[in-house]
Amino acid sequence: MKRRTLLQSLAMLAALPLISACSRDRAAANTINAITVTPLNKPHDAWRALVSADAYKVLFEEDTERPNSSELNHEHRDGIYICAACYLPLFESAHKFESGTGWPSFTQPIAGHVGTKRDFKLILPRTEYHCARCGGHQGHLFNDGPPPRKERWCNNGVALRFIPKDEPLPALRS
Numbered sequence: 001m002k003r004r005t006l007l008q009s010l011a012m013l014a015a016l017p018l019i020s021a022c023s024r025d026r027a028a029a030n031t032i033n034a035i036t037v038t039p040l041n042k043p044h045d046a047w048r049a050l051v052s053a054d055a056y057k058v059l060f061e062e063d064t065e066r067p068n069s070s071e072l073n074h075e076h077r078d079g080i081y082i083c084a085a086c087y088l089p090l091f092e093s094a095h096k097f098e099s100g101t102g103w104p105s106f107t108q109p110i111a112g113h114v115g116t117k118r119d120f121k122l123i124l125p126r127t128e129y130h131c132a133r134c135g136g137h138q139g140h141l142f143n144d145g146p147p148p149r150k151e152r153w154c155n156n157g158v159a160l161r162f163i164p165k166d167e168p169l170p171a172l173r174s
Contacts, residue, residue, distance in 0.1 A: 035132040036112030037088060040174060042134065047085050050173065055084045058156045059136035062128070067102025070157020075104070078165040084158065086134035086173050088113055091153070091160075099145070099152055104160065106153040107145055116141065129153065133172070 044060035057063035072081070081091040081104070090113050091106045099105035112132065119128040119140065127141040138159045145152035163169055 034112060035115055037133045039132065040086065040134050051085050055158045058159045059085050062137045065156045065158050070104060072104045072157040072160060072162055075162050080163050080169060081160045082163060083131040083134060083136055084161050085136045086131060087170050088131055088133040088172060090114060090131065097146060101154060104155045104157050107149050107151055109153055
């Protein structure tokens with residue numbers, strides 16, 4: 001490798017944190033709501049017996065399910081989408097839309113029921129969101145959704161349960 005190429009590569013690596021720190025995540029800035037639920041003080045491992053192995057990987061190991069693998073992609077009934085771990089309501093069906101990405105997508109969550117944090121797993125910063133009650137990873141927030149909010153809350157289907165409008169919500173799990 002030539003010395004110039006090596007130096008350019010090192011300079012680019014050194015600049016990455018600066019670039020990500022200066023980037024503005026408009027979607028996250030527009031949707032930060034105060035959390036209105038009391039977080040559970042329950043270790044992630046305690047959820048293992050309550051959710052499927054795939055759901056556990058997504059919720060508590062921050063894995064991502066394969067695109068187009070969730071039956072929730074084709075769910076069009078009125079109802080509520082709840083966290084698959086603690087059953088906290090996260091999304092209303094009125095805010096679901098077809099994003100074409102292969103994951104259930106929403107234009108907004110139920111206010112105060114999700115928390116966000118920066119995610120650098122793909123080097124460029126993204127906004128990850130999680131259930132405000134159990135901390136389970138749900139998906140990522142992008143600013144390429146439909147008007148007027150232009151937000152796409154891209155969710156792992158295995159991290160949610162759908163409850164039709166005519167059925168009662170299950171009691172919150174602790």
